[in-house]
Amino acid sequence: MEKQTVTIYDVAREAGVSMATVSRVVNGNPNVKPATRKKVLDVIDRLDYRPNAVARGLASKKTTTVGVIIPDVTNIYFASLARGIDDIAMMYKYNIILTNSDENSGKEVQVLNTLLAKQVDGVIFMGNNVSPELKAEFDRSRTPIVLAGSVDPTNTQPSVSIDYKAAVHEGVARMLKRGYKRVAFVSGPLDQPINSEYRLAGYKDALADAGIDYDEQLVFETDYSYQAGYDLQEALTAVDATAAFVGDDELAAGVMNGMNDAGISVPEQFEILTSNDTKLTEIVRPKMSSITQPLYDIGAVAMRLLTKLMNNEPVENKNVLLPYGFVKRGSTNSNEV
Amino acid sequence: MEKQTVTIYDVAREAGVSMATVSRVVNGNPNVKPATRKKVLDVIDRLDYRPNAVARGLASKKTTTVGVIIPDVTNIYFASLARGIDDIAMMYKYNIILTNSDENSGKEVQVLNTLLAKQVDGVIFMGNNVSPELKAEFDRSRTPIVLAGSVDPTNTQPSVSIDYKAAVHEGVARMLKRGYKRVAFVSGPLDQPINSEYRLAGYKDALADAGIDYDEQLVFETDYSYQAGYDLQEALTAVDATAAFVGDDELAAGVMNGMNDAGISVPEQFEILTSNDTKLTEIVRPKMSSITQPLYDIGAVAMRLLTKLMNNEPVENKNVLLPYGFVKRGSTNSNEV
DNA sequence: GTGAAAGCGCTAACAG
DNA sequence: CTGTTAGCGCTTTCAC
8 A cells, every 4th residue: 555655755865955955845944045945846746745744743743634523414504514614624724534423422422532543633523412421521632622503501612603592582582472372492302402501491581581481392302303393293283383493404394394294384374483594494495484693604613713722822702602693584474584 | 732642652661561562452463461461451541541543644554544525515415425435434443534625626636635645545536527637646646546426437436326327318218208398407517427428318318219309408507506496497498398307406406496486386387307315305395206326325335445445355346336216206297206 | 472673754953 | 044863653573
């Protein structure tokens, strides 16, 4: 498996200079006479020399690669963040080692360890449940780790996300204000803080504001799949829900299709407000009203934050909250979302 | 940036053995007395030693990481393949460096080079247009490279995909047989061989079989976006197309929604057959009939093939074609797809 | 079964 | 502006 044949020695010899000089021109060190620089560059070109990044990493203790832990690339929400991450990473000359975790705590810990073993300069973690073991690893690591589109209630780790609680609070409040008294809350697993401590909390706040009693029957905990949403129709109608806030777009699309297919038309007989404003919201019919959030930017800003951390640059705010908003589309009735 | 503090020396000293022995136990070399193995393992555990993969890579010339070039993670089709790739990679203890190329030839070449500089053990390339420059890099590289869900007409590179030409041929033939004489062909850029030399060729074959003249007016070349499909409605009706084969699901969703929103109902007045059978086909209304292909498996098999190539294992067939099929859903009329 | 020693290819002082 | 010299942390013969 000869991947690399020509080394820095070869070009040094060919160019009649020392390897230190070759290293300098390769690294753009200005302390090289233009003439010798050109000479070296020519040899590099002729020999098709390509610096071995592994050797470089060993000597410099920097690999210019960052690890990215993602629940599932196949989920458009996370994929959108990943795209933002990769673009900024590339901009700053970093590469990304991407690994799917399936939100499995054991896998997350294991994956983090192999990333650290590979000496990544930093890691971006996406996932909604930072288990105690994972948290312990985070704390132990001297490598910067930032959370993207994810929250850890302890707020002890750098992160980039939106104010989920406030967003849901406001979104549900708007539905309530329009007279929907039986607004269901549909989300992924409630053992994920993002669902329980943020979204559900926001939902409860909205209820409280409106003077409506919290009814546990209206809370539906499922997994994030389309099918799970689709299958919710019966349960939803059984409790006379007339609207729903849903924590994930694919899940919401399932709920909507399930309702419509059962003859309960959205939005006339049932309103839906979803959470992530992914392109899915535009593709389904009716289009879904949604909380809006800058998906790409969450990833991009997280990566940018990470670059600062990796370079020990000062960071004013380690827990950045990006702005959210609302779009009114076909799954809700009012003309003000 | 002290990422790593304890080295193999430390554990060797602590355990009272040589670093060679530590290396042996770490690598599962059987030539170590159980007693010393245990002793070493204990120290490793106590010191929380984690082998430095970079040093390992330099010494062994293997990094256990493979590069993956993907057009865009945000595209559900490619993301599905990527998931298959990562799962199998993980199974074989490899990690993935993922980079988006946007199908930009210059970027692809550049990205491939940085991957090779990072000494990846292999690379998986997804992309539908292997430019001459890229091809030259492929040929020059001694690192195995396999194409996944992509084709290179020269068939000179290992690859895993389906028989696009035959699939389209058969799909269009079925529509034709049902009396749709004006079947449009909608695809991404025709400078991509997958669209011109495979899909369009299959379309033409079907036409020829049915004794229908090829009408260039029915061929629509766009980009792969939802919006591009949506905007096609006028052009499609202008040429009296009564059905369409579409080369991408998101694009197809656009075409379908564009038609329906314009009052031309699918499938009653316009049939649509799409290509990738991603989950999008189930989420839209009506659901879309599609060519089926084992997305996850294409990625998985490609990665498996790559592992063999990386280990110099014999490979019977370097260009594997996985089976395709058809699903009849709501966007076509017949009861036999 | 275990140790000593020579690199892997490059960066980073330190001289000059 | 350029060369010398140590390593970086680990794998891998080659002896014993």
